[in-house]
Amino acid sequence: MIVLSIFLVLGVSTIFWSVAGLVRLTGEEWWRVRELSSRIRARTALLRGATVPIPRRQRGRHRAKQVRISPANVAVLVAAHNEALVIRETILAASALVPRRNIHVVSDMSTDDTADIARDAGVKVLELEPNRGKAGALAAGIAHFDLCKRFKVVMLLDADTRPTPDYLETGLPLFDDPTVVAVAGRAKSIMSPPPPTAIGRFLVAYRERLYIVVQLLLKYGQAARGANVVSIVPGFASMYRTSALAKIQVLAPGLVIEDFNMTFEIHAKKLGRIAFHPSAAVAYTQDPDNLKDYIKQVRRWILGFWQTVRRHGLQFSRFWFVLALYIVELIASCLFFVLLVPAFLISSVAAIEVWVFGNHSEVFIFLSGVLRPQDVFIGVFLPDFVLTVLAAVSMRSPRFLLLAPFFPLMRILDAVICLQVLPKAYSARSSGVWVSPVRRIQRQPQEIATPGPSVVRAG
Numbered sequence: 001m002i003v004l005s006i007f008l009v010l011g012v013s014t015i016f017w018s019v020a021g022l023v024r025l026t027g028e029e030w031w032r033v034r035e036l037s038s039r040i041r042a043r044t045a046l047l048r049g050a051t052v053p054i055p056r057r058q059r060g061r062h063r064a065k066q067v068r069i070s071p072a073n074v075a076v077l078v079a080a081h082n083e084a085l086v087i088r089e090t091i092l093a094a095s096a097l098v099p100r101r102n103i104h105v106v107s108d109m110s111t112d113d114t115a116d117i118a119r120d121a122g123v124k125v126l127e128l129e130p131n132r133g134k135a136g137a138l139a140a141g142i143a144h145f146d147l148c149k150r151f152k153v154v155m156l157l158d159a160d161t162r163p164t165p166d167y168l169e170t171g172l173p174l175f176d177d178p179t180v181v182a183v184a185g186r187a188k189s190i191m192s193p194p195p196p197t198a199i200g201r202f203l204v205a206y207r208e209r210l211y212i213v214v215q216l217l218l219k220y221g222q223a224a225r226g227a228n229v230v231s232i233v234p235g236f237a238s239m240y241r242t243s244a245l246a247k248i249q250v251l252a253p254g255l256v257i258e259d260f261n262m263t264f265e266i267h268a269k270k271l272g273r274i275a276f277h278p279s280a281a282v283a284y285t286q287d288p289d290n291l292k293d294y295i296k297q298v299r300r301w302i303l304g305f306w307q308t309v310r311r312h313g314l315q316f317s318r319f320w321f322v323l324a325l326y327i328v329e330l331i332a333s334c335l336f337f338v339l340l341v342p343a344f345l346i347s348s349v350a351a352i353e354v355w356v357f358g359n360h361s362e363v364f365i366f367l368s369g370v371l372r373p374q375d376v377f378i379g380v381f382l383p384d385f386v387l388t389v390l391a392a393v394s395m396r397s398p399r400f401l402l403l404a405p406f407f408p409l410m411r412i413l414d415a416v417i418c419l420q421v422l423p424k425a426y427s428a429r430s431s432g433v434w435v436s437p438v439r440r441i442q443r444q445p446q447e448i449a450t451p452g453p454s455v456v457r458a459g
Contacts, residue, residue: 001371005379008336010387013218013326020221069175071168074239075151076103079137083159084112086286091121093162094155102151106141108132114159133433134235135258139251148246158236160286162190171239171281181244181272182263184219184230185237186282187211200289205403206410207287209391216278216394222322223276229322230274233266235259237283244271252311254429257304264312267319295417302418306425330418337408337415340371340380347371384408 007015076094080087087105094103103123107115109131118125126144128137138156141147147154153175157163163185174183189208195201222229233240235258240248248265255261266274288294309327314320350367353359385404392400 001375002379005336005375006383008333009380009383011333012329013322014213017219017221018217020224020227021217022221024221024224069152069172071098071172072102073152074098074102074155074168074172075145075147075153076155076157077138077141077145077147078103078105078118078157078159079108079134079141080105080110080114080118080159081108081131081134081137082110082112083114084110084117086160087114087117088121090157090159090161091118091123094157095121095123096165097155097163097168104141104145104147106137108134108137131433135251135255135261138258142245142250148242151242153239154242154245155237155239156235157283158285161237161283162285163237163281163283167237167281167283170277170279174275174277174280175239175241177273177275179273180275181241182233182266182274183239183281184223184233184274184276185239186215186276186278186280187234187236188282188284190284190286195289197289199291202403202406203289203291203294203410204287205400206407208395209388209400209407212391212394213387215276216390219276220278223274225273227318228273229319230276231263231319231323231326232260233263233274235262236285237281239281241272247271255304255307255311256300256430260305260308261311264308267317268312268315295413298414298417299421303421303425303430306422307430310425331422334415334418337412338419340376340412343371344376348373380408381405384411 074097076098078087078090078094083090091103091105100122101124104126105115105118105123106126106128107118108128110127115125115127124145126141128140132140142154153172155163155168167185171183171185174180188211189204191204191208195204219230221227222231238259240262244266247269248262248271250258250262252258252261263274266272288297309323314324347367347370350364350370351372353364354368384407388400388404388407392398
């Protein structure tokens with residue numbers, strides 16, 4: 001039981017792709033050391049006055065290199081609905097990456113000052129009525145601004161997201177490989193200023209741990225050249241090559257979110273590779289800091305996943321095989337966490353009957369051994385604690401360790417939501433219309449010099 005619990009808590013996929021990630025990391029480091037030693041030998045030879053031989057063409061990290069895409073050829077597209085509190089900071093961050101004329105904001109029937117703030121910032125603005133949802137807003141922006149013909153890459157950016165100053169510097173080189181059609185951004189939680197409540201700080205810390213586990217232990221290995229089985233290019237801050245984006249059905253009917261579907265489209269239509277590296281295309285996003293918004297967001301994400309699986313079904317390829325195994329593992333893990341508490345309570349009551357009241361019937365003896373306290377500690381808390389240690393080391397923040405005993409409770413909540421929305425994904429269709437969660441002011445607003453707004457209204 002303990003071994004089974006460990007596999008269900010850590011995940012077979014997590015273990016397998018962590019090993020794949022280590023193999024990838026070893027290969028990257030080997031090439032880095034080899035290139036460094038080649039430079040040292042060449043410089044030493046030059047100092048000695050010897051002739052430096054022309055090195056053979058190395059495969060390295062990117063094959064068949066082409067002319068590197070410059071920031072001038074990147075369009076930033078922001079779909080926003082009532083994001084007045086955060087849109088200014090997002091535009092400021094984006095304008096540090098590309099010229100303001102490359103930034104496009106689609107205000108999807110916002111009833112606050114979202115459109116006015118974007119207009120005052122001097123970026124291109126498209127206002128939509130009625131509310132079309134995020135996918136509808138993105139599709140409208142791509143078509144209206146003709147982004148696939150005017151640019152080589154489109155960066156999709158959420159209105160509450162701040163890309164790092166080196167986002168393009170680290171992310172665009174991944175497109176040097178012509179087979180790469182999308183670069184999945186590395187997500188990090190905005191930790192400063194911290195949420196005002198203790199539960200808010202706990203929720204953000206749990207979400208940051210999730211980002212670290214999924215991206216370092218899963219996605220890094222899944223994005224290896226020989227694998228290419230990444231299941232999501234997150235819509236918060238990722239990039240698409242426009243030649244591929246033009247072939248993706250961004251607005252798919254009946255789906256509550258778009259990013260799973262866009263990723264599945266890449267695999268289904270065999271458009272190319274999805275690149276991801278933990279040190280590339282990093283962006284900070286604002287996560288829910290209250291339980292109500294957290295549950296809404298998780299339900300929306302998981303419902304979108306199941307809806308996308310329903311829409312595309314399972315096909316014959318490596319990606320779909322890996323996806324099928326992940327679905328089996330996901331359902332098994334959710335059932336385990338949902339049944340964890342009642343099974344432990346039943347086993348504890350049976351143990352009391354046996355050891356305190358002397359009831360040695362076969363039923364009570366069997367139930368008392370189903371899930372003992374040591375089983376829960378070794379099979380659940382310790383493996384989950386390992387994930388927390390990884391987060392604490394990655395973030396260089398020991399405070400994650402103080403929250404470790406409570407993180408399994410959040411996994412139980414996630415499991416309940418996952419199983420709850422599964423039937424809904426196959427019994428109901430979603431309109432995609434969105435309601436933004438409560439936002440926090442990220443910092444004091446700054447002024448943006450404006451060359452003159454470009455505004456369009458669409459009904």
